[in-house]
Amino acid sequence: MTKQDELKQLVGQEAVKFIEDGMIVGLGTGSTVKFMVDALGKRVADEQLSIVGVPTSQRTKEQAAGLGIPTKGLDEVDHIDLTIDGADQIDKNFQGIKGGGAAHLWEKIVAINSTKNMWIVDKSKMVDQLGSFPLPLEVIPYGSQQLFKRLEKQGFNPVFRMKNNNYVTTDSNNYLIDLHLHKIDNPKELALTLDQMTGIVEHGLFLNIVNTVIVGEDDGPKVLQAR
Numbered sequence: 001m002t003k004q005d006e007l008k009q010l011v012g013q014e015a016v017k018f019i020e021d022g023m024i025v026g027l028g029t030g031s032t033v034k035f036m037v038d039a040l041g042k043r044v045a046d047e048q049l050s051i052v053g054v055p056t057s058q059r060t061k062e063q064a065a066g067l068g069i070p071t072k073g074l075d076e077v078d079h080i081d082l083t084i085d086g087a088d089q090i091d092k093n094f095q096g097i098k099g100g101g102a103a104h105l106w107e108k109i110v111a112i113n114s115t116k117n118m119w120i121v122d123k124s125k126m127v128d129q130l131g132s133f134p135l136p137l138e139v140i141p142y143g144s145q146q147l148f149k150r151l152e153k154q155g156f157n158p159v160f161r162m163k164n165n166n167y168v169t170t171d172s173n174n175y176l177i178d179l180h181l182h183k184i185d186n187p188k189e190l191a192l193t194l195d196q197m198t199g200i201v202e203h204g205l206f207l208n209i210v211n212t213v214i215v216g217e218d219d220g221p222k223v224l225q226a227r
């Protein structure tokens, strides 16, 4: 296991300590969350912990099922106590970029329906300013070439996310466009601009969403309270 994976595993194991019996828990997506779900599966098996998971992707749903973690869809629960998710970048104001794993639409919908949100990251994700990680957009395939041209004209440096010459598609069968912005001076203003562009289903800026961040540092996981 790489050093970075070790840090991811440790934050995943730390995060599940916040899960209590009877909770409804949003389960994020990504390589860090995968370690968290493994640790949660262990608690469910060892302690007969009774929880319900609400997965933010098919991938996470399948992993949870394989570990015997009961899951429900978002519309089958009346609340979510805590969602634990990864992030691609987090700045000093606890604003984040998500969607590097193509899951930010479902993740954001689950997050805004959660009482508390926790992000788990290794230390490389903590930055002074967002933007060196390309900002993901989930876009409707219909007219996406035209949308792409509009994004180009606005200087957003868009790139369709491709794999083996095919468009990467999300769990909602949409495409992804990554904006290579290098730095984002005003995340709120950018979010408003992108919110208003027809064809963009959701962008990966997660502003004022997270309550707690667990950062994997060399000397162990650090729990930071965001708000």
Ligand SMILES: O=C[C@H](O)[C@H](O)[C@H](O)COP(=O)(O)O
Pocket (backbone or CB within 6 Å): 028, 029, 030, 031, 032, 033, 085, 086, 087, 088, 097, 098, 099, 100, 101, 102, 103, 104, 107
């Ligand atoms: O779309 C994917 C999610 O937003 C992930 O939570 C994010 O990309 C972080 O993933 P990882 O833990 O694999 O770096």
